[in-house]
Amino acid sequence: MLHGFEHNEDAVVVSSPPAGMALVQTVDVLGPLGNNPRLFGQVAAANALSDVYAVGGEAWSAMNVVAFPAKELPLSILADILTGGLEKMTEAGAVLAGGHTLEDDEIKYGLAVTGVVDPGRIAGNAALSPGDRLILTKPLGTGVLATAIKAGWPGADSAEDELYRWATRLNRNGGRVIREMGLRAATDVTGFGLGGHVLEMARGSGVTVELCVCSLPFMDHVLEFAADGLVPAGTYANRKHCSCRTHVVPEVDELLALLAFDAQTSGGLVLAVPEERKEEAEERLAALGEPAWCIGRVLPDREDVQLILA
Numbered sequence: 001m002l003h004g005f006e007h008n009e010d011a012v013v014v015s016s017p018p019a020g021m022a023l024v025q026t027v028d029v030l031g032p033l034g035n036n037p038r039l040f041g042q043v044a045a046a047n048a049l050s051d052v053y054a055v056g057g058e059a060w061s062a063m064n065v066v067a068f069p070a071k072e073l074p075l076s077i078l079a080d081i082l083t084g085g086l087e088k089m090t091e092a093g094a095v096l097a098g099g100h101t102l103e104d105d106e107i108k109y110g111l112a113v114t115g116v117v118d119p120g121r122i123a124g125n126a127a128l129s130p131g132d133r134l135i136l137t138k139p140l141g142t143g144v145l146a147t148a149i150k151a152g153w154p155g156a157d158s159a160e161d162e163l164y165r166w167a168t169r170l171n172r173n174g175g176r177v178i179r180e181m182g183l184r185a186a187t188d189v190t191g192f193g194l195g196g197h198v199l200e201m202a203r204g205s206g207v208t209v210e211l212c213v214c215s216l217p218f219m220d221h222v223l224e225f226a227a228d229g230l231v232p233a234g235t236y237a238n239r240k241h242c243s244c245r246t247h248v249v250p251e252v253d254e255l256l257a258l259l260a261f262d263a264q265t266s267g268g269l270v271l272a273v274p275e276e277r278k279e280e281a282e283e284r285l286a287a288l289g290e291p292a293w294c295i296g297r298v299l300p301d302r303e304d305v306q307l308i309l310a
Contacts, residue, residue, distance in 0.1 A: 001061075005098045012097040014061045014114075022119040026051035028190075029065050029110030033142075033167070033265055034149055034160045037077045041084025042168040044109045047190065047266035049092050052115035053175030054188040054269055056123045059092040059115045064099025067108040081109050092170055118179070126204035127184035132298040133278045134209070137174045137290055138166050138268025140194060140259060141222030143232040148225045155221055162220045167266040173288040174269035177281060181273070189267030193238045195260040195307060198270060198296070199245060202306040210308040211296040213256040222262075226255055234263035247305040257309050272298065 003013035017023065028048040033040050045062070052059050064085060068078050089096055094113070145163040149156045171188060178186050185205065187197045195211065202209040238261035239246075248257050273281045278294065285292040299308075 001095050001097065014095060014097055017060055017116040021116040024052045024055055024057040024115035024117050025113070027065065027110065027112040029108050030265060032107050033146055034163060036164065037080035038084040039164045039168060041081040041109060042088050043164065043266050045085040045088035045111055046168055046170050048111035048113050049088065049094070050171045050188040050190070050266060052113055053171040054123065054186050055117055056121055056175055056178035056183070056186070057115040057117035058175065059089070059094035059113055061095045061097040061114045062089050063097050063112045065110050065112055066099065067102040067104035067106065069105055069107070070103055081107070085109065085111065088168070088170065092172060121179055121182055123178045123183050123186040125185070125187055125201045128201050128205035128207050128209070128272050128298045129274070130207060130298050130300045131275050132185070132272040133275050133294055134198070134296040134298070135271045135273055135278070135281055136189070136194070136217065136268050136293045136295045137171065137271070137285065138169065138189070139217035139219045140189070140262055140264065140267070141219040142167055142265045142267065143235050143263040144222045144226050144230055144259070145219060146265070147230045147232045148221070151230060153225065153228070153230060159221050159225070166219060171269050173285065173290045174271065176288065177284045178271065180284065181277065181281060183271055183273060185272035187270050189264045189270060191234065191263050193235065193261035193263055194270070195246065195309070196238045196242055199242050199307045201272070203245070206301050208299045208302045208306050208308065209296055210299055210310050211260060213252050213260055213309050215293060215295050216256065216260060217293045218259065222259070223255070226259055231258065232263055235259070235261050238263060242307065245305060246307040246309065248309045252309050260309055
């Protein structure tokens, strides 16, 4: 940072990225998730930073975007939220470059992030190839767990711990594997759910994707809560929106098919890896302390369907 905000400056000046690098720009804002302000701040920051990692980039700087009911709630809550966000920015290696606050009836927090990426090594939604294997780096289920927490369901405390355990994790190591392997296709899993984001990739690439629902990993408690009916409305909306391009094999468990569309917050990355390099990707992720689940494969285009749940 060349010119800061310690004297109430109107803007922050940040040094330019290394020569030859392109800028990645993204913004994302969330409402409260769980009951811990600091950890909510971490989740919101990790969620915003994830878009940079999904293209194979690294975070450079970030600005807070905050709405807060300052007349109704103590400012210590706001301080905790911002502290959590700063912790994740620091972990990401990004400089905090100020931000903007609004008086509002509801809490909202997120980041506007600037990252850098090698323009010759960008991963995108439209580069899947038949034969690719799909690797997921975080288990699913934040939508279900958040619903159980809001409902005060028995077991909600442990569900909140599990949600924070995964949703506060940066996808930085996944982004590193994208860069080091030169992967051409990847996405992060957020509000449209795994099925929705993978379908976007299939449509953009002109292919069909097959997900093996029995291979999908779920966070602790998700299946039992979902069986109790604690499935968010967004999950049903995701499935309905994608239904015209999705085929569910008759033998597939209906609950698992639904949870493939669970609306996620700060979910993992989906890496598209050539079949002959699948083990290499898994080994690279493991060496960085990251889990990896092979959840599907890319097939040639079918005119009638672009997502198969098998």
